[in-house]
Amino acid sequence: MLSCYSSSIPSFFSKTLIKLNPHTPLLCTMSLRFHAFAGNPIRSRTPRPSEPVSPQSALQTLRTLLLSKPHEPSSPNFKVLLFRKGRPLAGSETDGHRWHLGWLSLGECRAFLENSEVGLSEDSLAYLGCTYEDDAVYWAMDVSEASVLVNELGARHFCFVELRTLMVATDWADSKAMGELAIAGHARALLEWHNTARYCGYCGGKTVPMEAGRRKQCSNELCKKRIYPRVDPVVIMLVIDKENDRALLSRQSRFVPRMWSCLAGFIEPGESLEEAVRRETWEETGIEVGEVVYHSSQPWPVGPSSMPCQLMVGFFAYAKSLEINVDKEELEDAKWHSREEVKKALTFAEYEKAQKTAAAKVEQMCKGVEKGQNLSSDFNVESGELAPMFVPGPFAIAHHLISSWANQVVLNGVQTQKQAAGSLSSL
Numbered sequence: 001m002l003s004c005y006s007s008s009i010p011s012f013f014s015k016t017l018i019k020l021n022p023h024t025p026l027l028c029t030m031s032l033r034f035h036a037f038a039g040n041p042i043r044s045r046t047p048r049p050s051e052p053v054s055p056q057s058a059l060q061t062l063r064t065l066l067l068s069k070p071h072e073p074s075s076p077n078f079k080v081l082l083f084r085k086g087r088p089l090a091g092s093e094t095d096g097h098r099w100h101l102g103w104l105s106l107g108e109c110r111a112f113l114e115n116s117e118v119g120l121s122e123d124s125l126a127y128l129g130c131t132y133e134d135d136a137v138y139w140a141m142d143v144s145e146a147s148v149l150v151n152e153l154g155a156r157h158f159c160f161v162e163l164r165t166l167m168v169a170t171d172w173a174d175s176k177a178m179g180e181l182a183i184a185g186h187a188r189a190l191l192e193w194h195n196t197a198r199y200c201g202y203c204g205g206k207t208v209p210m211e212a213g214r215r216k217q218c219s220n221e222l223c224k225k226r227i228y229p230r231v232d233p234v235v236i237m238l239v240i241d242k243e244n245d246r247a248l249l250s251r252q253s254r255f256v257p258r259m260w261s262c263l264a265g266f267i268e269p270g271e272s273l274e275e276a277v278r279r280e281t282w283e284e285t286g287i288e289v290g291e292v293v294y295h296s297s298q299p300w301p302v303g304p305s306s307m308p309c310q311l312m313v314g315f316f317a318y319a320k321s322l323e324i325n326v327d328k329e330e331l332e333d334a335k336w337h338s339r340e341e342v343k344k345a346l347t348f349a350e351y352e353k354a355q356k357t358a359a360a361k362v363e364q365m366c367k368g369v370e371k372g373q374n375l376s377s378d379f380n381v382e383s384g385e386l387a388p389m390f391v392p393g394p395f396a397i398a399h400h401l402i403s404s405w406a407n408q409v410v411l412n413g414v415q416t417q418k419q420a421a422g423s424l425s426s427l
Helices: 055-065 105-111 147-156 163-169 175-196 273-285 339-347 351-366 399-408
Strands: 013-017 029-034 077-084 089-092 099-101 127-133 138-143 158-160 209-212 215-218 233-241 247-249 262-268 289-300 311-319 331-337 409-411 412-419
Touching: 013 158, 055 077, 055 099, 055 127, 055 399, 077 105, 077 147, 077 175, 089 163, 089 175, 089 351, 099 175, 099 351, 105 147, 127 409, 138 175, 147 158, 158 351, 163 175, 163 351, 175 289, 209 412, 233 289, 233 399, 247 273, 247 339, 247 399, 247 412, 262 273, 273 289, 273 311, 331 339, 399 409
Parallel strands: 077 138, 233 311
Antiparallel strands: 013 029, 077 089, 089 099, 089 158, 127 138, 209 215, 233 247, 233 262, 247 331, 289 311, 409 412
């Protein structure tokens, strides 16, 4: 079956009209947009090696600058994003609750690190990408060992913030903020990979950064194995009961109360994506799946540091059997939910309120007045009544799988995608 999701969208937000064969069960006319963490604006294309902003040229310029005067201007313009324990440096706008990444110039970075436990060198910086309009090259650096930086940067109203907090704090309608979130996600994944790939898995030799930090190589002259950033593929699927117009949602014990989501699992060696969908669904719920339809994919760099960058590959999976047998070691519960129940879950969850709450939290952190807040408390109806259930917010691919199905309507025997008024789920 054809999917209603384009694999290549030319701009950060674009509208695409996709017409399928009239006999295809899913027909959609909808606005498409990138998932959170996708659509990285500084990775639109790889520069040619001869260009000043290419990894090769930028690395050569970097080597020269590290030997020059601390505040000497450079071309291209180098910008550095610091990370501490997986948290990017961020600041808060003065006009309203909006965060931004805490970019430092190379000179500022060197000044901050001058008396710290971390040295600035070409091996400590990882190339992230470039922009041509302002002739800029972007780098990331891990300064987890430089504890003195927290207070120094705090004086400038900068703070190291959990990427998940920034994810929830991002206004999904703000293309610039979504772009910065994608940059931060890519940078975290790359730096976490550098931390977990310090030694060669083949001979045990120490690895060294190559190609401006975009890959590593074993330093053992007898080995010299090339090592590239890892990606951990995960299938995530909304299992659908066509005959009874229901969808299968599940709960894990780590979920906040009342949250339900899609099934998901890692792909095993030697199996296709479709096979992984069927295997994981069977293992976790005892339900047999037949047809599997691709929906979209999303990079997910907010998992544990041992898995630096998961790639969530989303599917609709159509059930051949309906009896649920939950694997209690994997799930707390799994249930069939009607379309109306799912729509209510999407309506009751105040995602915009959660975003504003998280943005206010980031602002407090940057001002040095962090207060503990439970973001799950914001998923209530305005009257104060608790919603019976809610699903992950629009920053997660699970939300878009669920809302895509929930907003389908039948027109002349053909399913059509209906755009909900004011919906944040128009991916």
